[in-house]
Amino acid sequence: MCHIMHIFLNIKFFTLVDFCNAISYEHVKLLSILKLHNVKFFQFFTRFYQYHQGGGFVCVTTARVCSLLQYLFIVLFSTFLVECVDYPVLFNNKNTTADGIPITGKRHIQLMTLIFVLGIDDDNLGNLTWCEVLALLCQKLPDLHVIITKDKLNELDICQRILRFKNYFVALVNKDMLPPVVNIPFLGPQPYLSSGLKLNLDFLFFWGSFSPWEGPYTLKDEYKDPQNIGKLSNSFVCINTQCHKFFIYTINSCIPSVIHFFLLCGAYKKRSNTKLRHFNELDHQLQIRLSRSYDFATRYMNLFTSPLIEIIAKSLKFVTGSIFAVLFALAAWDEDVLTVNLEHALTLMTATFLIVIVCSSMITSDDCVYMPERLMRSIIACIHYAPISWEGKAHTRAVRKEFDSLYPLTFRYILEELFSPLITPFILFFWVRPRMQKFVEFFIRFTVSIEGLGDVCSFAQMDIAKHGDEKCIFILAIDGVAFDKDEDYIANDGKTEISLLNFAAMNPLWEPPPLAAEFINDLKTHVSCLSVFLILFEHILKNVW
Structure with a gap:
């Protein structure tokens, strides 16, 4: 509890179908009946969040096009430097001439004007915070009938849909299952989680063809049976780690690592730090919180x-x-x-x-x-x-x-990214592979199925009775709570309690469950009393001295 109080006091771009799902009441109701099932629902909230954070349709489209052009430029410019430059001429070692033939091409892009159900255009999007947009979305969703299993969705339901996989990754890091620890000569054990390695782990656990997920919202049936742990871990390793991952990594990680070195070597501060991330904390909320600490x-x-x-x-x-x-x-x-x-x-x-x-x-x-x-x-x-x-x-x-290890120097980060293509295959084979049974067991033990939401990480529910530290609750005098005595179910470093407090602070309109509300109110009372005591103590010291 002292740990919690210490911290507390110191405190794709929208597809056409996704846009059509939000253009008008008449079209929305029809499309929601015909096309919008749980998968579309999950994708809708994720892309809705990307739409708000991206600054609107035009900004999101421009950013995606520019990103594509940057990668195209890297490929063409690298090819030009290797194949098209006569370096003896460049260094003035021989005299020659060269002629070039211009290459022309045309591309036509059609832009569409869309009328949104929320009544927010791109120009006014920057005037609204995410909390305001989220509250408006929760207000409009019952009229759209996009889900039939629940009458109303709250802020937690939407955030869990957006952060379904990221919550799992945060829980894996919190339970010390990730990141891998590498023994480096003269430095000793060092945690290692480069961008390339994280890309591979995401593909291995969430997005790959042989991942435990049947879709974006539900685990495969065999991963819900504890008796299949040994069988699944063996097949999981053979298919993903030994064959598929090694070749996928060469395409998806080696080239981006080189690009990252030349273009984005100073962007390390923008990456999401999984260890410091709370459950159900959105990307922009994490970035704002960490940005305040950079100085x-x-x-x-x-x-x-x-x-x-x-x-x-x-x-x-x-x-x-x-x-x-x-x-x-x-x-x-x-x-x-x-x-x-x-x-x-x-x-x-x-x-x-x-x-x-x-x-x-x-x-x-x-x-x-x-x-x-x-x-x-x-x-x-x-x-x-x-x-x-x-x-x-x-x-x-x-x-x-x-x-x-939490705030690495730029030089160290660049070295990690440059050596990532060489180190990652060995980590996948020699570190991830022997622990695959533990990863499979983690998905089986810490997955809960919720009607209308699908399969989510149980830690993301922020249930302090199941994953909280009972010392915190007993100090706050909350009685009548049956705690899970298994240490594996208790989040480390007070992550459950801190995540609950952070989510309540970021979403003031959210109505927490009774136990969570009682915990928050009692903690506020303790903090207020302690603050008053500190003010009085400071006043007494001033009078004495």
Whole structure:
């Protein structure tokens, strides 16, 4: 409970059918009867969320087209550099000429004007928050009759449809089944989850032809029988890991990793950190929460510099900076310095400039104030994650090393992505394959079937009686609750309670179940009393001193 209170106080693009499902009441009611079953319903909410976050139909279409053009550019430009460039001519080693023939083509794109049931056009979409749009959607859904098993859908139902697979992945990480731990020489065990590896795990567990899922909303029947654990794990490994995954990875991960290095090496801050993600937390909510911690996290990481390395970096920066300054001044005075008087002057200037940049990153800034505990409290208030081992030890390198796995340096992230095509096949075969029976057992044990919703992760229900820590409930004096005594069913790090609090805060119109509502109200009372006590204590100290 102290752990929870500590954190709390520190606190595809729409297809035509999907659009037609929202154009007018007359067409919606007809299409909902004829075409909109559970699969379409699941896809609708996911793409509806993408539509809102993408900024509307035009923005989503433009983003998808630009993304496609970027990949096309990478392929064409790489081919051009390898096959179409005469490097001896480029480096002025021989004289020749070349003629080019322009290639022309035409593409016609038709745009359609759509009338939406919610009455929100693209221009006004930015004026509404996701909570407002979600509330309006919940209000309109009963009139559309898109689902017959429930009269009304709430915010939790919609979020669980959007985040069905992501909740499973969050639960796998929370139960320490992921990410894989790799023993690296001189560094010891290191958690490893690159973009390529996550892509493979998603394909293996959720999207692949031989995944446990029969569709986007239900598990296969054989995965609901505990007696099939051994049989399923063996076939799961043979089909997915040994054959299919190895070749799929080459196409879907090797090339994107190279592209990521050249184009997106600075975008690591935008990736979803699964360990810090709450159950039923949407992408934009996670991004906003983590973005608030970036400044504090960067300042915290910059506090830990080696005095020896800093001394060497300062000396090296002075020497290389002096050489660069002289060459730059001479080149500015007379451009012949770059071509005639000094051979390879441009190369030398580039090398010295890069060395200066690297050395500068190793030197502590003059305005850096050593306040690790205060910075760590600010970080915890944003990321909602604080192991007990961090308390009072933010100044130690052990805590810094553990936090580094959550907030890696850009250089480390680039190395992980570059080596991902080589490491991932070995992880899939030597780490994932022996543990496949545990993964199959996880899907069997922690899947619940809900009418009108399908199969979802039981942790995503945020049932504190089943997955909560009974110490939290007993401290809050909530009686009459039958807890599950199996430790495997209890979420680590108070994830169930924190996820419940976060979801209630993000969706103020949501009506939680009675036990969850009682837990939230009692916690608010405890926090209010504690806040009053802290204010009085601070006032007393001021009067004393």
